[in-house]
Amino acid sequence: ETGVTQSPTHLIKTRGQQVTLRCSSQSGHNTVSWYQQALGQGPQFIFQYYREEENGRGNFPPRFSGLQFPNYSSELNVNALELDDSALYLCASSSGQGVENEKLFFGSGTQLSVL
Amino acid sequence: GNSVTQMEGPVTLSEEAFLTINCTYTATGYPSLFWYVQYPGEGLQLLLKATKADDKGSNKGFEATYRKETTSFHLEKGSVQVSDSAVYFCALSPYNTDKLIFGTGTRLQVFP
Numbered sequence: 001e002t003g004v005t006q007s008p009t010h011l012i013k014t015r016g017q018q019v020t021l022r023c024s025s026q027s028g029h030n031t032v033s034w035y036q037q038a039l040g041q042g043p044q045f046i047f048q049y050y051r052e053e054e055n056g057r058g059n060f061p062p063r064f065s066g067l068q069f070p071n072y073s074s075e076l077n078v079n080a081l082e083l084d085d086s087a088l089y090l091c092a093s094s095s096g097q098g099v100e101n102e103k104l105f106f107g108s109g110t111q112l113s114v115l
Numbered sequence: 116g117n118s119v120t121q122m123e124g125p126v127t128l129s130e131e132a133f134l135t136i137n138c139t140y141t142a143t144g145y146p147s148l149f150w151y152v153q154y155p156g157e158g159l160q161l162l163l164k165a166t167k168a169d170d171k172g173s174n175k176g177f178e179a180t181y182r183k184e185t186t187s188f189h190l191e192k193g194s195v196q197v198s199d200s201a202v203y204f205c206a207l208s209p210y211n212t213d214k215l216i217f218g219t220g221t222r223l224q225v226f227p
Contacts, residue, residue, distance in 0.1 A: 004158070033214070042119070042204050042217030043159070056214060090158060094213060104213065106158035 003027060004093050004107035012113045013081050021076045021110045023091030029105070030095060031055070032074040034066060037088040037109070049074055078112075086114045117142045121205045121218035128225050134192040136221045138179075138205035141186065146207040148172075148181050148188040149215070153202045162190075162203070195225045 003026035013019050025032055031050045035043035045058035049068035063079040072093075078085055088109040122137040140148065150162040150172070163172030168183035177192045188205060205218040 031213075035215075040219070042206070042219050043215070045214050045216070048214065056212070058214075092159075104161070104215075106160070108156065108158045 004091060004105050006089075006091050006107040006110050008110060009108070010111045010113075012115060014115050015081055015083060017081050017114075018077065018079045019081060019112060021078075021089050021091075021112070023074045023076070023093070023107060025072045025074070025091075025093035026105050028095055029093035030072050031093060032068055032072065033092045033094075033104075034074070034076045035090040035092065036060070037090055038084075039087070043090055046076070081114045083114050086112060088112075117146065117207060117209055117216050119205050119207055119216055119218035121203075121221055124202075124220070124222035126221060126223045128195055128223070130197055130225055130227050131194045132225075134190070134195045134199075134223065136190040136203055136205075136223070138188045138190065138218060139186050140188065140205075140207050142207055142209060144210040146209050148179070149206040149208065150177065150179055150188070150190050151204040151206060151217075153204065153220070155201070159204065195223070197225045197227055199223060200225045 005024045007022045033048040034046040037043040047057040048055045052068045065077045067075045090109045091107045094104045118141045147166045149164045151159045152162045163174040165172040165181035171180045179190045202220045202222050204220045206215045
């Protein structure tokens with residue numbers, strides 16, 4: 001049990017809709033990263049938030065956006081859903097902007113299906 | 116650019132067999148290298164890591180050595196157990212960042 005919780009665990013949407021996924025960080029962590037894991041693939045970095053500011057972004061279009069709140073929880077928003085957005089979305093939290101990946105904790109993910 | 120290539124699965128072994136999962140990488144500079152494990156229905160867990168050339172990461176009987184000359188970080192275990200059945204991901208983190216670039220994962224199935 002890592003202390004990183006994501007909700008919902010599963011979600012079904014239709015093409016063109018919008019979705020919000022939520023992540024509650026491990027206590028004491030101020031950095032949240034989001035990854036997309038398509039079926040049979042490794043996770044791909046979407047973006048990272050540090051103290052409520054975006055701190056790096058992967059190769060994802062602007063319809064993928066995020067927020068981090070003062071309590072360091074986070075949301076991932078995806079607009080105009082496409083079929084290829086169907087994937088497991090993983091949230092990971094850590095403390096600081098450092099490179100100590102042993103302190104990076106992943107949640108169990110939200111499985112999004114776009115029909 | 117940065118990328119990770121790992122052997123395709125599934126890898127199917129009998130209990131107590133020797134395990135090798137190959138991983139090679141392409142990176143600029145000096146990345147850190149990782150192996151993560153994903154058990155069914157769970158999030159990713161860090162298995163081991165190495166931050167510089169010739170470092171050996173080890174945990175729970177698993178080992179991997181950072182080989183700069185061959186740009187490899189192969190995962191090994193001398194005697195696998197049924198409980199090791201999971202998907203294993205090789206990953207790198209470019210120098211001075213904590214953003215991870217993953218391989219496609221290798222499913223390991225261990226039978227009694």
